Amino acid sequence: MRKSNYVIYLQFEKKLGEEFLYMSRVFSEFGIKLVPMKLGDFKSIRMREHQFIIASVRDIRSFVNYNKLLKRYLNYMLRQGSVTLFEFSSFSIVHDDSILKTKRVFQERLPVSMFRMADLIGQNMFSKLVTNSSRWPGGRRAKLPEY
Numbered sequence: 099m100r101k102s103n104y105v106i107y108l109q110f111e112k113k114l115g116e117e118f119l120y121m122s123r124v125f126s127e128f129g130i131k132l133v134p135m136k137l138g139d140f141k142s143i144r145m146r147e148h149q150f151i152i153a154s155v156r157d158i159r160s161f162v163n164y165n166k167l168l169k170r171y172l173n174y175m176l177r178q179g180s181v182t183l184f185e186f187s188s189f190s191i192v193h194d195d196s197i198l199k200t201k202r203v204f205q206e207r208l209p210v211s212m213f214r215m216a217d218l219i220g221q222n223m224f225s226k227l228v229t230n231s232s233r234w235p236g237g238r239r240a241k242l243p244e245y
Contacts, residue, residue, distance in 0.1 A: 103227070104131040105150045105219065108140060108167075110160035117154060117212055124216040130223070137167055145180050150223055152215075155187035156208065164191070176202050182226065184219050186210060 105125065107118055114134055122132040132152075135143075151172075155164050168191070175181045176197045185191060188208040197203055204218060 103129060103223075104133050105152060105223070106140070107132050107134045108151060108153045108164075109134045109136050110155070110163055115154070115156075117215065120212045121152075121216050121219075124212075125220070128220065130220075137163060140167070141171060145175070148179075148226070149181050150184070150219070150226075151181050152184045152219065153186070154208075155185070155189060155191070161187070161189050173197070176200075182222065184215075184222075186215060 107121075109118075118132065118134060125132050153164060155161050164187075172181070172183065176183060179200070179202065181202070183203045185203065185205045186208055187205070191205070204222065206214070206218065
């Protein structure tokens with residue numbers, strides 16, 4: 099498993115909502131940190147390893163900003179396989195079929211309970227971390243050392 103387990107929470111507004119505080123408290127019990135990140139900061143970071151991202155789109159202004167972010171950055175990251183995206187939205191957000199088939203985008207319609215949000219993210223994050231940590235380091239054709 100990774101040394102630092104954290105999830106990026108895309109912040110569309112100036113103030114953090116109550117869902118951030120609740121999910122942060124739930125994730126902290128499992129040793130996972132929820133990091134709020136504004137859109138300008140998200141565009142400038144460079145991801146070196148696989149990241150988990152939460153986007154909670156609640157109003158029309160955040161929907162417009164999210165679509166811009168999706169077209170310019172997130173679609174590329176999803177095709178590349180460097181992020182897993184959890185969308186909680188009251189709008190219908192259209193993704194490419196190829197992205198949806200790879201199970202890198204998890205969409206839920208609002209309103210959804212906070213417990214359901216935390217449960218969905220926790221299960222997928224745990225399964226991803228466990229499957230990556232149990233990979234054989236020798237590659238596909240492992241050989242025994244010769245004496």
